[in-house]
Amino acid sequence: MRFRAKMIDIGCFNHFTRVVNTISKLTKTCTLRLTTDKLYFILSDKVANGGVSMWCELSQGNFFDEFQLEGVSTEHNEIYMDLAAENLSRALKTAHNAKSLKIKLTNKHCPCITVAVELPSLSRVSRVVTHDIPVGVIPRKLWNDFKEPSVPDFDVSIYLPPLKTMKNVVERMKNLSNFLVLEANLNGEMNLKIETDLVSVTTHFKDLGNPSWGDNGSQDSTQDRDPETMMDVKVDIRKLLQFLAGQQVNPSKVICNIVNKRIVHFILLHEDVSLQYFIPAHE
Template identity: 75%
Template sequence: MKLSSSTITINFVTTISKLTKVCVLRLTPDNLFFVLSGKVANGGIGMWCELSQANVFDEYQMEGVSSEDNEICLEVTPENLSRALKTVQSAKAVKVKLTKKHCPCLTIAAELPTMSSTSRVVTHDVPVDIVPRRLWHEFKEPSMPDFHVSVYLPPLKTMKNVVDRMKNLSNFLVMEANLIGEMNLKIETDLVSVTTHFKDLGNPPWGDDASQDGGPSHSREPEAMVQARVDIRKLQQFLMGQQVNPSKAMCNIVHERVVHLILLHEDVSLQYFIPAVA
């Protein structure tokens, strides 16, 4: 696999490295996926990042275990991968191979520019674990939750500044939004109650018919707030990790169950699921 010079790809890998210490890299003929299959219903974080291989590699060859299961699943440490990719950003050419050395590795070989006519090749071996096929079912694309409201997020930097301040006051934060493009971030304790209001954010088109059965989103008044109480550290972690300036950032809320955050930039998408707490 011959890597194209893609700052967006490196930035997304760096973002993922801030969200999780370990995740699964799933390779298919058309796409690369970074997956964290936390059981959201049991309080775990979930993540799904999808990249088109055509936008990452100039040349791409992969062969799965069989024609029916033509994919490869690897457990990786995103921070190690991010660090290796950052060091080869200025390379003339980069090749990525799955190799077997002291352990399975993603070997990244980069041809770096030099002042002389001779080229200098730098190699990084990023250790990985092969995920057995019996576990692959855990790393399929998560279904879109049947959310009650969907809203565009305010500028992520602004949101991060608000959450950073609120973290000093409480361990939990209430996110609420409605169908007229309003969002509130609230903390309520015995000592203090603080709310930051955002308005005129807009609602993504799918918010008009969010419920497949014509249920919750249509029976609610547009001004009525849908909310979820989340661990403020998990939201802060998501906001701190942003190395990308997404073209669209959205938030879906399943009332008192889950906050589903989506970042879109060109052909890359990142979904992040934060479970609600009682």
């Protein structure tokens, strides 16, 4: 197996760093999947067991000037590895004013992702800062554990308000309860609700808009429903806040899909990055 890539555009450095910083806020460890044309950051905790799940997809051509990959075989030209997202984020912070950034798979006592950052220098000799990030290469027989999640057969799909606004609301609610009810309808309305024995608080959002999903059939069951009818899901407020507070990608749109009483599915859309995040309902 071989992998090496190079990046020289400062805008690409900064954007890639923001993506990795976001991943590191969402999870301590994740799986990095490399293919010839894409990178994937995957967290596949079992939603059925109460864990969150994440799928982040990047087109390598929008970030890297050079990208070479030789996977486990000609038939399966991919590499899967586990890594600590925080370590990669920390390594990229040194690339703020870099002339170039090189990433490659190496073997230094153990498999590593080696990040080499070439920094500006007043002399003719360039300064290179190198970070070796240990990884665990995942064997081919386990790859099926990391399939792309399917969009759930949701009851409501709605665009979210600005994430910063929503984060500020949820942060205040966190002081009142450990759980939050997120509800929305097909009329572009969404509510965030806290209900305890001592207090009941609701924040209302209107005119958010509902995405059209075309012919995929996900909303077939909603056609005859009153658009005012609310569908809801009760979630751990810390998991929701972790998602809202970690975003540095500056997405153009964020879609929220609700499966009534079961799961909430977020999709962040950027021109060259998409991130999906699943939070299961709290029983």
